[in-house]
Amino acid sequence: MPLFAQNKKLGVQSFVLKIVNNGCPELRALIEGPRLDRRVNLTMVVLMLPLEKKRPQVAQAFTAVTKEFSATGVGVVLDGPKALDKVILGFRWETEMVFVWAEAMHLSPMGGGFYQLGFRLIEIVHAGDYPELRSLSF
Numbered sequence: 001m002p003l004f005a006q007n008k009k010l011g012v013q014s015f016v017l018k019i020v021n022n023g024c025p026e027l028r029a030l031i032e033g034p035r036l037d038r039r040v041n042l043t044m045v046v047l048m049l050p051l052e053k054k055r056p057q058v059a060q061a062f063t064a065v066t067k068e069f070s071a072t073g074v075g076v077v078l079d080g081p082k083a084l085d086k087v088i089l090g091f092r093w094e095t096e097m098v099f100v101w102a103e104a105m106h107l108s109p110m111g112g113g114f115y116q117l118g119f120r121l122i123e124i125v126h127a128g129d130y131p132e133l134r135s136l137s138f
Helices: 008-023 025-032 131-135
Strands: 045-052 062-069 073-078 086-093 096-111 114-125
Touching: 045 073, 073 096, 086 114
Parallel strands: none
Antiparallel strands: 045 062, 045 086, 062 073, 073 114, 086 096, 096 114
């Protein structure tokens, strides 16, 4: 092996380190300024139910993936821009679904056709109030 041969692993490690440092929430917070709530990176599947006249539109439900949570909100990754002002989010918790009323706060492009939609979580929705939710699961 030549004395000055480039180590391929160093090239990969350098690239990964750039990605991690560029996407690190703590470093991003230094640039953007302090947030009201701390964020926790957490990826899980979420069921999204658009609302129309305060009723969940079960036929229009789709799944997405969360990116991060705070005590009062959640960031969701979508495969395109969707005009969702108010939704019911369905989370699988142990053996049941928990539904939460949420209000959209911002929509940000991520690149590659993906968008992050930030929601403020308003209140727990009881399936008894919306019987159509009882049949939903993933």
